[in-house]
Amino acid sequence: MMPKRPVYMVLILILILGGCSTFDYSKQLKQVAFTDNIKKGKSIGPIEGRDCVWQFFGLPIGTRPSMDRALKAAMKNYHLTGAEINSSSRDEQNSAKNQKAEDTNAIRYINNIITANEGFNFGVFRKQCLIVSGIGYL
């Protein structure tokens, strides 16, 4: 019969070597802009978004978390909150008008961007998240 010890050793080795490196991507990045217009705008206060990936034995199920997706999530969170506030006054006739208003209220850039890594292990499963926060400007 095959000894079980080497099997455990291999599994432990996979868990140790299989994980991806995580870094603090940003601690004081001054500006990330999503449009060409970078003139000083109106602050909407702090915004936050995250991008997560599950890992199995250190193998990511999907692509690694990216700042792009975390920032898009932060912008989506802000616009969803705005949509809830406007929902009572919206109807089909003026939906195009509201859409135009939302576009003009889009976040143009974010200042003082900070990233953080968060996650937890559940045996061979692991959830890894990249959290991005900053001050949004319209």
Add this chain to the structure above:
Amino acid sequence: MKIILFFSIILIASSCSQRTLLLSPKRISMTEQSLLENYQISEIGPVEDQLCISSNNELGQLGLIDELVKNAQQKSGADFIGDAKIYQEANDCINIAGIGYKKSLIKSK
């Protein structure tokens, strides 16, 4: 045992071997928060740089992208980097490619 070893090698080899697009902003800067009134930006040419690091301790008060953007700006003299693409490579290196922009005061007539 052979099957476990086979899958182990595949898992270890493939787990972080992806080239990931981390960030692709229209403009990025480590020195400027916005463009003030009476200022304009002008293109100064392509900007490229790479940073490889083995631990966060080497960075100190800066993040990986902070350091990369700061170095790229210092080397090129750009105040902003436009249409930037920041990739994380499989070997814990990140690189940036974009177009450098320098700000200047708009001359009044």
